[in-house]
Amino acid sequence: MTESAFIEMDRVEKVFDVRKKTGFLKREVRRVRAVDSLSFTVARGEMVGYIGPNGAGKSTTIKMLTGILTPSGGRLRVAGIDPSRERTRLAHRIGVVFGQRTTLWWDLPLIDSYRLMHRMYRIPDARYRENLDRLVELLGLGELLDVPVRQLSLGQRMRGDIVAALLHDPEVLYLDEPTIGLDVVSKAKVRDFLRELNTERGTTVLLTTHDLQDIEQLCSRVMVIDHGRMMYDGPLAGLHEAGESERTLVVDLERELPPIEAPAPARVVRVEGPRQWLAFPASQSAAPLVARIAQEYPLVDLSVREPDIEAVIAKMLHSLGDTPKPPPERTTA
Ligand SMILES: Nc1ncnc2c1ncn2[C@@H]1O[C@H](COP(=O)(O)OP(=O)(O)O)[C@@H](O)[C@H]1O
Numbered sequence: 379m380t381e382s383a384f385i386e387m388d389r390v391e392k393v394f395d396v397r398k399k400t401g402f403l404k405r406e407v408r409r410v411r412a413v414d415s416l417s418f419t420v421a422r423g424e425m426v427g428y429i430g431p432n433g434a435g436k437s438t439t440i441k442m443l444t445g446i447l448t449p450s451g452g453r454l455r456v457a458g459i460d461p462s463r464e465r466t467r468l469a470h471r472i473g474v475v476f477g478q479r480t481t482l483w484w485d486l487p488l489i490d491s492y493r494l495m496h497r498m499y500r501i502p503d504a505r506y507r508e509n510l511d512r513l514v515e516l517l518g519l520g521e522l523l524d525v526p527v528r529q530l531s532l533g534q535r536m537r538g539d540i541v542a543a544l545l546h547d548p549e550v551l552y553l554d555e556p557t558i559g560l561d562v563v564s565k566a567k568v569r570d571f572l573r574e575l576n577t578e579r580g581t582t583v584l585l586t587t588h589d590l591q592d593i594e595q596l597c598s599r600v601m602v603i604d605h606g607r608m609m610y611d612g613p614l615a616g617l618h619e620a621g622e623s624e625r626t627l628v629v630d631l632e633r634e635l636p637p638i639e640a641p642a643p644a645r646v647v648r649v650e651g652p653r654q655w656l657a658f659p660a661s662q663s664a665a666p667l668v669a670r671i672a673q674e675y676p677l678v679d680l681s682v683r684e685p686d687i688e689a690v691i692a693k694m695l696h697s698l699g700d701t702p703k704p705p706p707e708r709t710t711a
Pocket residue numbers: 394395396410411412430431432433434435436437438439
């Protein structure tokens with residue numbers, strides 16, 4: 379373990395015993411290994427993407443890192459603190475945003491939630507005011523401070539939650555699906571903000587997301603987990619290579635034409651009237667391909683579609699020879 383490691387996970391396990399009634403006086407306990415001997419470290423100031431299929435154990439990891447859940451085994455430290463033992467002490471140093479759930483008071487105007495946090499976290503007055511002003515400005519919430527949370531749109535509410543998570547100047551921010559269900563404008567705002575937070579303030583960020591563009595635009599490092607185990611830890615480009623993932627260039631021509639003759643490995647995968655779809659490796663830039671087509675064809679419009687993250691992960695796991703998971707252990711109580 380390096381000295382600069384801010385988050386340290388060493389063979390961490392989390393097992394859930396799920397009890398199910400199966401008959402009169404009969405219960406079956408199904409053991410779910412949500413996190414399975416997971417090890418990684420994150421250095422101070424890093425911004426790391428944390429991805430994997432549904433049920434892979436991402437949220438469970440974040441809950442252990444915040445101290446909400448206690449690991450079943452292994453060793454976990456954040457800023458040298460054992461989260462589940464000293465959850466309150468750690469709370470002053472971390473911020474967390476769960477995309478699916480708000481920490482704001484539903485019936486209160488946004489500003490009242492912030493006032494409550496000001497007191498809960500005992501944030502010094504000057505600090506609170508300075509942070510509030512800066513965050514509200516950066517996330518464009520100025521007009522909304524007096525609006526009850528229940529009346530906010532999902533994107534506004536999410537930005538409100540991000541402000542709440544950062545009022546106390548945490549050293550690390552955990553984000554669990556912060557852009558899920560957000561419109562394009564809100565997504566861009568959140569991304570711009572996170573980039574700035576990380577570069578200007580040096581805040582360590584662990585970002586769980588389903589949106590590959592979040593990772594592409596923000597994270598130089600990505601960790602992929604599946605069945606609670608680390609499957610990949612490295613740059614995003616490496617993930618694309620391992621998964622041989624492809625992006626799609628959608629081209630609108632002036633008129634219907636035979637399939638575009640594109641330089642390999644790019645190729646036309648679909649033609650519909652004047653519109654053509656070309657697949658090309660996601661690890662390559664679209665620019666040379668676009669330039670070539672623009673030069674030789676009557677181009678009207680074009681756009682690039684990102685590969686679906688689930689598809690990239692599925693391909694990567696497949697190419698790594700992911701062994702099928704054994705059936706869950708069963709015990710009868
Ligand atoms: N409180 C819980 N009780 C029982 N099983 C749980 C609980 N929380 C999560 N799980 C199970 O643990 C696994 C990992 O869940 P989760 O961490 O939420 O995955 P992800 O966030 O990657 O989608 C899933 O199989 C899920 O059903």
